[in-house]
Amino acid sequence: xxxxxxxxxxxxxxxxxxxxxxxxxxxxxxxxxxxxxxxxxxxxxxxxxxxxxxxxxxxxxxxxxxxxxxxxxxxxxxxxxxxxxxxxxxxxxxxxxxxxxxxxxxxxxxxxxxxxxxxxxxxxxxxxxxxxxxxxxxxxxxxxxxxxxxxxxxxxxxxxxxxxxxxxxxxxxxxxxxxxxxxxxxxxxxxxxxxxxxxxxxxxxxxxxxxxxxxxxxxxxxxxxxxxxxxxxxxxxxxxxxxxxxxxxxxxxxxxxxxxxxxxxxxxxxxxxxxxxxxxxxxxxxxxxxxxxxxxxxxxxxxxxxxxxxxxxxxxxxxxxxxxxxxxxxxxxxxxxxxxxxxxxxxxxxxxxxxxxxxxxxxxxxxxxxxxxxxxxxxxxxxxxxxxxxxxxxxxxxxxxxxxxxxxxxxxxxxxxxxxxxxxxxxxxxxxxxxxxxxxxxxxxxxxxxxxxxxxxxxxxxxxxxxxxxxxxxxxxxxxxxxxxxxxxxxxxxxxxxxxxxxxxxxxxxxxxxxxxxxxxxxxxxxxxxxxxxxxxxxxxxxxxxxxxxxxxxxxxxxxxxxxxxxxxxxxxxxxxxxxxxxxxxxxxxxxxxxxxxxxxxxxxxxxxxxxxxxxxxxx
Amino acid sequence: xxxxxxxxxxxxxxxxxxxxxxxxxxxxxxxxxxxxxxxxxxxxxxxxxxxxxxxxxxxxxxxxxxxxxxxxxxxxxxxxxxxxxxxxxxxxxxxxxxxx
Numbered sequence: 001x002x003x004x005x006x007x008x009x010x011x012x013x014x015x016x017x018x019x020x021x022x023x024x025x026x027x028x029x030x031x032x033x034x035x036x037x038x039x040x041x042x043x044x045x046x047x048x049x050x051x052x053x054x055x056x057x058x059x060x061x062x063x064x065x066x067x068x069x070x071x072x073x074x075x076x077x078x079x080x081x082x083x084x085x086x087x088x089x090x091x092x093x094x095x096x097x098x099x100x101x102x103x104x105x106x107x108x109x110x111x112x113x114x115x116x117x118x119x120x121x122x123x124x125x126x127x128x129x130x131x132x133x134x135x136x137x138x139x140x141x142x143x144x145x146x147x148x149x150x151x152x153x154x155x156x157x158x159x160x161x162x163x164x165x166x167x168x169x170x171x172x173x174x175x176x177x178x179x180x181x182x183x184x185x186x187x188x189x190x191x192x193x194x195x196x197x198x199x200x201x202x203x204x205x206x207x208x209x210x211x212x213x214x215x216x217x218x219x220x221x222x223x224x225x226x227x228x229x230x231x232x233x234x235x236x237x238x239x240x241x242x243x244x245x246x247x248x249x250x251x252x253x254x255x256x257x258x259x260x261x262x263x264x265x266x267x268x269x270x271x272x273x274x275x276x277x278x279x280x281x282x283x284x285x286x287x288x289x290x291x292x293x294x295x296x297x298x299x300x301x302x303x304x305x306x307x308x309x310x311x312x313x314x315x316x317x318x319x320x321x322x323x324x325x326x327x328x329x330x331x332x333x334x335x336x337x338x339x340x341x342x343x344x345x346x347x348x349x350x351x352x353x354x355x356x357x358x359x360x361x362x363x364x365x366x367x368x369x370x371x372x373x374x375x376x377x378x379x380x381x382x383x384x385x386x387x388x389x390x391x392x393x394x395x396x397x398x399x400x401x402x403x404x405x406x407x408x409x410x411x412x413x414x415x416x417x418x419x420x421x422x423x424x425x426x427x428x429x430x431x432x433x434x435x436x437x438x439x440x441x442x443x444x445x446x447x448x449x450x451x452x453x454x455x456x457x458x459x460x461x462x463x464x465x466x467x468x469x470x471x472x473x474x475x476x477x478x479x480x481x482x483x484x485x486x487x488x489x490x491x492x493x494x495x496x497x498x499x500x501x502x503x504x505x506x507x508x509x510x511x512x513x514x515x516x517x518x519x520x521x522x523x524x525x526x527x528x529x530x531x532x533x534x535x536x537x538x539x540x541x542x543x544x545x546x547x548x549x550x551x552x553x554x555x556x557x558x559x560x561x562x563x564x565x566x567x568x569x570x571x572x573x574x575x576x577x578x579x580x581x582x583x584x585x586x587x588x589x590x591x592x593x594x595x596x597x598x599x600x601x602x603x604x605x606x607x608x609x610x611x612x613x614x615x616x617x618x619x620x
Numbered sequence: 621x622x623x624x625x626x627x628x629x630x631x632x633x634x635x636x637x638x639x640x641x642x643x644x645x646x647x648x649x650x651x652x653x654x655x656x657x658x659x660x661x662x663x664x665x666x667x668x669x670x671x672x673x674x675x676x677x678x679x680x681x682x683x684x685x686x687x688x689x690x691x692x693x694x695x696x697x698x699x700x701x702x703x704x705x706x707x708x709x710x711x712x713x714x715x716x717x718x719x720x
Contacts, residue, residue: 026717174716177701184705185714574717 007137030168031079092424162588175574192507192548201268236502242333284400353407361410433480
């Protein structure tokens with residue numbers, strides 16, 4: 001009678017300032033399916049509406065826009081929305097804000113003149129940051145076919161004719177109001193996860209003192225999370241699997257250099273793959289805060305700490321004062337026919353204590369890229385709507401690392417976009433492997449490795465130093481198309497879902513996702529140097545680090561999360577019991593009344609029979 | 621059937637007084653029971669004067685307590701959501717997914 005489909009639900013997030021996403025009363029209604037696949041169907045909607053009847057919209061991707069959703073909210077005839085699977089709108093679709101992370105980026109830049117809105121993402125509609133009072137689901141290709149056929153049936157037969165096809169969505173979100181209220185009531189968990197960092201430096205207590213005397217640290221960082229309107233559909237291929245793949249491939253290249261030419265390096269590398277960056281640089285900020293400030297563990301637990309929780313306390317061995325430079329990479333893979341790849345763009349923040357050093361490093365990277373061995377040119381990026389003399393960073397982990405960086409540390413963000421994002425599908429479900437230009441990712445990985453070498457060595461960059469494009473291609477395939485692939489299986493045996501979501505999800509004590517484990521184990525292998533006479537160098541130096549809003553803290557006596565800084569957005573995710581919707585045939589009220597009447601008749605007849613039998617045989 | 625035991629006048633006065641004292645502990649229902657139980661005594665011209673007095677006090681008291689209670693209830697129901705943690709702590713049931 002019922003067909004239950006899971007879809008990919010729109011869920012609710014809460015911030016200090018209110019709620020975003022989908023939330024509605026528990027008594028949400030079922031409604032007949034109504035197809036919204038053409039302009040005519042959209043126009044006819046108001047005429048077709050019957051008073052007090054709510055419909056479940058079966059919506060083609062091109063109508064899934066901010067203005068249509070706003071019209072549906074106003075119309076008050078929507079019981080739910082099912083978004084059909086389809087090809088991405090050619091002119092772009094990004095439910096993210098036009099100025100992603102604008103407020104927090106301005107705050108972290110430390111510049112009083114920093115604008116709170118830089119239009120990096122011109123395709124951005126901001127849909128993901130609004131609240132909706134009805135449930136929504138994105139459908140898979142198979143689910144779309146089923147649901148659309150039923151909706152078309154309704155359209156052909158007329159919505160008032162019975163039986164008709166209806167859907168009953170269930171996605172009741174338990175969290176409400178704002179972060180503080182929701183955490184207090186226990187209906188929310190902090191958005192976050194486990195960042196992964198690894199280093200070639202000796203930070204393990206079991207390590208012997210470094211004989212090399214390399215006391216400087218060069219940081220290579222990226223974000224490993226993304227988001228989308230429907231969190232489960234966040235494939236994040238360009239933002240930011242491309243950056244993650246470039247970082248991992250560069251680490252592989254630098255591992256070869258360290259293994260075979262250890263004498264050429266004068267610095268150690270620190271790799272950081274930070275998560276929950278999409279919500280306010282949570283991964284990089286938590287890491288930088290912990291590295292920069294003294295850490296006291298009240299209750300140690302093996303290599304980690306039980307209270308306050310840390311997966312591992314090796315970060316305390318890193319001396320933030322020795323950080324000599326940061327290279328951050330993000331969004332380096334969008335295949336764009338109208339903007340053929342020409343260069344990799346280097347963005348810096350001008351002014352401040354580190355502006356000059358960053359500008360000098362950028363100039364060095366530009367001239368380095370002009371060598372015949374370099375795969376691609378590096379050019380200076382610019383900030384949209386800002387005079388060229390000053391520049392601000394696009395969303396970049398460099399902003400989150402600020403607390404750990406000594407004044408005068410050069411920091412350069414390498415990306416594909418000169419000014420506005422090239423990616424038209426930023427933080428949407430269409431940012432998939434299909435949009436990726438593999439060759440460009442490999443060029444970016446080579447450039448990152450060469451730039452890191454230049455920072456970490458006094459020698460000239462060797463001509464042969466470049467990334468392994470086969471590895472880049474394998475990693476891209478595994479991380480965007482098939483996570484259950486051979487490479488991933490060789491690193492972590494139980495790979496899990498073949499198409500993981502890159503939404504960071506929630507922070508859980510002592511728990512990591514298969515993606516985080518893969519990045520951790522791979523970086524562990526890439527920071528381990530086998531050597532017969534130097535056994536301790538076999539120790540892996542990869543670690544997990546908690547990532548959640550710096551404005552939240554876990555209260556270990558009350559065992560609840562508390563807000564410590566309410567000027568932060570403090571993203572938390574609502575809990576829920578079930579998210580699915582079921583399809584069924586709805587009979588007319590007359591038929592339902594007849595069924596009820598028939599039931600009553602049968603009951604009274606049965607009662608009458610039993611009563612008369614008692615009178616006849618038992619009471620006699 | 622059950623036979624109601626008859627009480628002496630002194631016993632009736634004592635019962636009425638106990639109910640009145642019980643009602644003082646913010647239990648207007650006890651006062652209402654008192655009124656209902658001794659209603660006929662109150663209306664009767666030869667009712668015991670002490671009982672009449674306690675019943676009258678009970679009536680006035682229950683009106684005062686009940687009005688105070690309903691005023692508080694109205695304030696609580698309309699604005700507990702704006703009292704933050706206090707509002708949650710004094711509530712027996714906090715609805716999940718409450719939109720406000």
